[in-house]
Amino acid sequence: MLSTLASSHPCTNRPSLPFPLRLSPPPFLPLSRHRLPLHSCHSCHASPSPLPNSSASLSLSQSNSKPHPPPPLTTLKIAIIGFGNFGQFLSKYFSQQGHTILAHSRSDYSSIANSLDNTIFFKDPHDLCESHPDVVLLCTSILSAEKVLRSIPIQRLRRSTLFVDVLSVKEFPRSIFLERLPPDFDIICTHPMFGPESGKYGWNGLPFVYEKVRIGDSHERVSRCEAFLNIFKKEGCRMIDMSCKEHDEIAAESQFLTHTVGRVLAEMRLKPNPDDSMGYDTLFQLIENTCSDSFELYYGLFMYNKNSTDLLDRIYAAYEEVKKDLRRMVQGILRRRLFGTTGVGELEDPAARCEAFLESFNKEMVDLNENAAGVHFVALTIGMILAKLGLKPTSIATKGYETLLKLVEDISSESFDLYIALFMHIKNSNELLDQLDISLAKVRTELYGRLHDILRRQLFDQPGIISNVHN
Ligand code: NAP
Numbered sequence: 001m002l003s004t005l006a007s008s009h010p011c012t013n014r015p016s017l018p019f020p021l022r023l024s025p026p027p028f029l030p031l032s033r034h035r036l037p038l039h040s041c042h043s044c045h046a047s048p049s050p051l052p053n054s055s056a057s058l059s060l061s062q063s064n065s066k067p068h069p070p071p072p073l074t075t076l077k078i079a080i081i082g083f084g085n086f087g088q089f090l091s092k093y094f095s096q097q098g099h100t101i102l103a104h105s106r107s108d109y110s111s112i113a114n115s116l117d118n119t120i121f122f123k124d125p126h127d128l129c130e131s132h133p134d135v136v137l138l139c140t141s142i143l144s145a146e147k148v149l150r151s152i153p154i155q156r157l158r159r160s161t162l163f164v165d166v167l168s169v170k171e172f173p174r175s176i177f178l179e180r181l182p183p184d185f186d187i188i189c190t191h192p193m194f195g196p197e198s199g200k201y202g203w204n205g206l207p208f209v210y211e212k213v214r215i216g217d218s219h220e221r222v223s224r225c226e227a228f229l230n231i232f233k234k235e236g237c238r239m240i241d242m243s244c245k246e247h248d249e250i251a252a253e254s255q256f257l258t259h260t261v262g263r264v265l266a267e268m269r270l271k272p273n274p275d276d277s278m279g280y281d282t283l284f285q286l287i288e289n290t291c292s293d294s295f296e297l298y299y300g301l302f303m304y305n306k307n308s309t310d311l312l313d314r315i316y317a318a319y320e321e322v323k324k325d326l327r328r329m330v331q332g333i334l335r336r337r338l339f340g341t342t343g344v345g346e347l348e349d350p351a352a353r354c355e356a357f358l359e360s361f362n363k364e365m366v367d368l369n370e371n372a373a374g375v376h377f378v379a380l381t382i383g384m385i386l387a388k389l390g391l392k393p394t395s396i397a398t399k400g401y402e403t404l405l406k407l408v409e410d411i412s413s414e415s416f417d418l419y420i421a422l423f424m425h426i427k428n429s430n431e432l433l434d435q436l437d438i439s440l441a442k443v444r445t446e447l448y449g450r451l452h453d454i455l456r457r458q459l460f461d462q463p464g465i466i467s468n469v470h471n
Helices: 002-008 054-062 084-094 110-114 126-130 145-151 169-182 219-234 244-268 281-291 295-303 308-339 345-364 370-389 399-413 416-425 429-461
Strands: 077-081 100-104 118-119 137-138 164-165 186-192 207-214 238-241
Touching: 002 145, 054 207, 077 084, 077 126, 084 100, 110 118, 137 145, 145 169, 164 169, 164 219, 169 186, 169 207, 169 244, 169 399, 186 219, 186 244, 186 281, 186 370, 207 219, 207 244, 219 238, 244 281, 244 295, 244 308, 244 370, 244 399, 244 429, 281 399, 295 308, 295 429, 308 345, 308 416, 345 416, 370 399, 370 416
Parallel strands: 077 100, 077 137, 100 118, 137 164, 164 186, 207 238
Antiparallel strands: 186 207
């Protein structure tokens, strides 16, 4: 019906489409509509609160009577551009709060939109923009964000529209917004630091990072910005006002590391234990949280963190060190048993203590559950790798990163002796270490393989446009 309306309109430009679900108050029109961008169809705008005519507006501005400020916005018309995994997740919460969702995506999600309250899917972004959303929320993959932003017909939006993004990196969307959006558009860059898995039981206490990059000082624009942020406040998010720069400094590395660990562990195909007494259910949640996100998202974190290749190398080096420590100690214990000494002065005491621990551990652990012990061993190995990387708590940790910090905490409270005891006790511990090696290599190969592919396409299929690697 929408496209029929659009095509039957007499004007060569498209009309504003009547939208049945409008919940937000009338748009805030500037007094002088004639300053609207040339491309917009002024004469045909079916604006919900049209100014009667220019002389009326003149007399209004000339009279000294101060109009009451409009009531604060409670419901918004929010366009979600990129209606994939995260876009749909957000839209459920938005619509439950009574906001109207206008969705658009590369794929056709009409039937999903139809199943949601207050949500309509627009195949054509022109139609969406002509419905004049209060807010345009960019929710595409990091890598496609610039291309998608360029494809939005912003000339069809109201002159003042609020643009928001939810990308997991922040300096990049901030700079493309500032570069591409006209100065009359407001901008907030945000990062809800949770996803469809970690936020599936609600958003209470979860961090929401935002920077008000550019908000006009009129009451309407300030109130629209607050109405948008209120969505997250109302859900109980921990609201963190932080610059995009600071966000990236703090979070780029921790996010990439969290996703890498989750993906490496997923590759190992560890099995959870129904009666998890070790508390490693969070480890499996980490796997679930990170692997339910697309590879595209992980790849975006890789591409937009300048330290990611270095970090991958450091993970490898830390893992090699853990294995070296482990083998050195095992060899030391064996030498003590054979010759009564390790032959290495500094290893003498730790090896003696570890041997004693092994004996008591063996007596107590007759009924050791091999699978549970295997998970415990892998968790300790990861904890040791992370400890060698020098993981630090941050003010904006995701649930996943908190799990990593907990692993580091565990290894500092559990002794290296226990690690050796588990290594000795579990039949396939060497196999587990090999699997970890293979999984790390697989994840790294996937990342570099993709990088290689993209660059090859850029260099050989379309020579001369090396600078744009996002398509
Ligand atoms: P994603 O893989 O990062 O993005 C998927 C979205 O990007 C889909 O809407 C997809 O459209 C669109 N897209 C991908 N390639 C495209 C292209 N070449 N052209 C046009 N559109 C393209 O997964 P996501 O989890 O939905 O994340 C969306 C955004 O939210 C990302 O920027 C991510 O960093 C951010 N974020 C995600 C989470 C999370 O936990 N998932 C949390 C915080 C922030 P189609 O589906 O139509 O193909």
